[in-house]
Amino acid sequence: MRSVLVLSALILAGFALSFAVSEYTLRLLNMAVIAAVAVIGLNFAFGYAGLISLGHSAFVGLGAYGLAILTTKADWSPWLAAIPAVAGTGLAAAALGYPLLRLKGHYLALATLGLNVSFSIVASNWIELTGGTNGIAQIPGLTLAGYKLDGEQTFLWFGLAVLALLGLAALAIHASRLGRAMMAVRDDETAAAMTGIDVTGVSVTAFVLSAIYAAIAGCLFAAHVHFVSPDDFNYAHSITFLSMLIVGGEGSVAGAIVGAALLTFLPEWLRVLGEGYLAFFGLMMLAILVFLPTGIAGLLRRWRRPALPPQDTAAGLDGAVSR
Amino acid sequence: MIAATQNALSATGITKRFGGLVALADVDLTVGNGEFVALIGPNGAGKSTLLNVLTGLSAPTAGRIALDGRDVTRLPTHRRIRAGLGRTFQHGRLFPRLSVVENIMTGAANRAGRGEAGLRAHALAQLRRMGLERLADQPISALSYGNRRMVELTRVLACEPRVLLLDEPAAGLNLGEVEDLMARLRAIRAEDRIAVVLIEHNMGMVMRLAERVVVLNFGRKIAEGTPAEVQADPAVLAAYLGEGAAHAGR
Ligand SMILES: Nc1ncnc2c1ncn2[C@@H]1O[C@H](COP(=O)(O)OP(=O)(O)OP(=O)(O)O)[C@@H](O)[C@H]1O
Numbered sequence: 001m002r003s004v005l006v007l008s009a010l011i012l013a014g015f016a017l018s019f020a021v022s023e024y025t026l027r028l029l030n031m032a033v034i035a036a037v038a039v040i041g042l043n044f045a046f047g048y049a050g051l052i053s054l055g056h057s058a059f060v061g062l063g064a065y066g067l068a069i070l071t072t073k074a075d076w077s078p079w080l081a082a083i084p085a086v087a088g089t090g091l092a093a094a095a096l097g098y099p100l101l102r103l104k105g106h107y108l109a110l111a112t113l114g115l116n117v118s119f120s121i122v123a124s125n126w127i128e129l130t131g132g133t134n135g136i137a138q139i140p141g142l143t144l145a146g147y148k149l150d151g152e153q154t155f156l157w158f159g160l161a162v163l164a165l166l167g168l169a170a171l172a173i174h175a176s177r178l179g180r181a182m183m184a185v186r187d188d189e190t191a192a193a194m195t196g197i198d199v200t201g202v203s204v205t206a207f208v209l210s211a212i213y214a215a216i217a218g219c220l221f222a223a224h225v226h227f228v229s230p231d232d233f234n235y236a237h238s239i240t241f242l243s244m245l246i247v248g249g250e251g252s253v254a255g256a257i258v259g260a261a262l263l264t265f266l267p268e269w270l271r272v273l274g275e276g277y278l279a280f281f282g283l284m285m286l287a288i289l290v291f292l293p294t295g296i297a298g299l300l301r302r303w304r305r306p307a308l309p310p311q312d313t314a315a316g317l318d319g320a321v322s323r
Numbered sequence: 324m325i326a327a328t329q330n331a332l333s334a335t336g337i338t339k340r341f342g343g344l345v346a347l348a349d350v351d352l353t354v355g356n357g358e359f360v361a362l363i364g365p366n367g368a369g370k371s372t373l374l375n376v377l378t379g380l381s382a383p384t385a386g387r388i389a390l391d392g393r394d395v396t397r398l399p400t401h402r403r404i405r406a407g408l409g410r411t412f413q414h415g416r417l418f419p420r421l422s423v424v425e426n427i428m429t430g431a432a433n434r435a436g437r438g439e440a441g442l443r444a445h446a447l448a449q450l451r452r453m454g455l456e457r458l459a460d461q462p463i464s465a466l467s468y469g470n471r472r473m474v475e476l477t478r479v480l481a482c483e484p485r486v487l488l489l490d491e492p493a494a495g496l497n498l499g500e501v502e503d504l505m506a507r508l509r510a511i512r513a514e515d516r517i518a519v520v521l522i523e524h525n526m527g528m529v530m531r532l533a534e535r536v537v538v539l540n541f542g543r544k545i546a547e548g549t550p551a552e553v554q555a556d557p558a559v560l561a562a563y564l565g566e567g568a569a570h571a572g573r
């Protein structure tokens with residue numbers, strides 16, 4: 001219930017900002033909303049099920065290219081094209097998930113990174129289909145009830161509505177038996193199996209959900225920017241998505257949104273640093289991982305709820321060690 | 324093959340090798356419906372390994388396992404749990420990111436056809452039965468060690484197992500908690516007719532609860548019988564006290 005309120009507050013804040021800021025900031029807000037959709041998706045895989053994916057951007061790209069190809073080569077309406085683009089990406093994630101998710105931790109991170117690199121290579125070289133490094137231009141924008149969603153402001157309203165719906169869906173999953181099963185799998189796979197949870201099935205489901213959200217983000221991107229190229233979906237973006245989730249606070253939908261917004265705007269605010277931004281970014285990530293492992297959302301949670309009585313926790317640990 | 328009296332659980336010829344180490348050598352274990360069996364043996368005898376094989380966490384080198392007469396040797400763990408097997412761990416394993424009641428709801432979710440409210444009600448009923456309902460909304464980190472173990476037991480009971488495998492449930496509990504655990508186990512058996520396999524070093528508990536005792540030593544079954552029979556068995560004395568003591572006792 002509280003998380004629904006936080007989500008609504010974030011969406012309303014975005015809506016209010018849409019009347020108050022410059023065209024340039026509106027463009028950044030749109031990018032933040034699209035990234036937020038992708039990061040909420042990544043939260044299923046990483047935040048809930050504990051699957052480290054460095055290939056998330058490839059799924060964003062699959063969705064974006066799916067829409068771009070179907071609209072420009074087959075003249076489909078973008079609304080219609082989004083359906084196979086998203087469903088196809090989900091199917092691809094399921095097909096890849098079964099072999100990939102046998103890997104854990106670092107191996108999974110490396111394999112998904114490889115997946116992202118492969119995606120970039122295919123997108124750059126399958127020229128007839130993808131236009132190679134030139135990409136695909138003139139992707140048609142969205143039209144809703146005869147109204148064109150092509151201005152930054154109108155698109156932001158639409159993007160916020162999509163984000164609100166997908167955020168609510170994510171919160172509903174969080175509170176469902178699937179959400180609990182994903183968190184149980186991350187906490188302790190063996191104990192999860194011992195309560196009857198199908199660990200492989202739940203992991204693949206989390207991976208597919210994350211890919212579906214990524215593909216929706218990709219469709220939004222293609223329909224908004226009207227142009228896609230391999231560089232938009234290289235592995236560096238995957239690392240950015242993961243950073244957004246960690247900064248915002250993995251395991252939290254609101255955290256995913258805040259992290260996406262913050263890391264979209266931060267490079268702009270720190271433009272004065274020039275090349276130095278990367279060094280700053282690296283140090284900031286390090287500091288967050290060390291001092292704030294639960295991200296901004298975790299910090300706010302701690303504020304609200306004072307720490308538990310220490311003696312209870314200590315007794316638990318003692319007992320565990322000196323059985 | 325039709326058995327005259329079907330066992331709740333039967334494991335035959337279980338062998339488990341870890342490289343050169345033979346952790347289990349041709350072990351048979353049968354548990355009747357509603358029967359209470361204790362599995363004892365010195366440290367490293369292979370007791371936990373046997374539970375790992377029974378629950379599918381590790382594949383046996385040889386042997387077969389049947390649950391209610393149905394071969395489950397090749398089933399993955401979660402399918403065995405859904406088929407009626409339940410297990411707790413020697414060192415207690417809860418999901419720290421879920422609250423107490425949510426931990427138990429993961430167990431309750433096995434049975435299809437329960438909505439979210441039904442799952443919660445079932446989990447709360449299980450907590451109430453174990454006298455733990457006041458802990459329902461606590462995070463795991465706030466629980467004492469003894470309560471963690473009781474919550475883990477509640478979680479497995481919420482899976483409604485027909486055969487419950489308990490790996491040293493009394494380890495680390497104080498005397499009062501051990502008494503409470505024994506009373507709960509008796510009540511659960513009486514109410515649910517669950518068959519229990521109890522691994523326990525606390526002999527007092529074994530003698531008071533078990534109908535039959537199986538003794539493992541170096542991966543072999545060295546004795547089986549009523550608690551009194553096993554207690555008097557020279558091979559068991561030898562295993563626990565060393566060969567010299569056994570000869571002295573003869
Ligand atoms: N995964 C493993 N790899 C290698 N050896 C193992 C493994 N698991 C258990 N063992 C070995 O198998 C033997 C039996 O171990 P097990 O844990 O089953 O003993 P136990 O009877 O449960 O003992 P305890 O009373 O101390 O819990 C031990 O020698 C142990 O070191």
Ligand SMILES: [Mg+2]
Nearest residue numbers: 370371372413
């Ligand atoms: Mg053991």
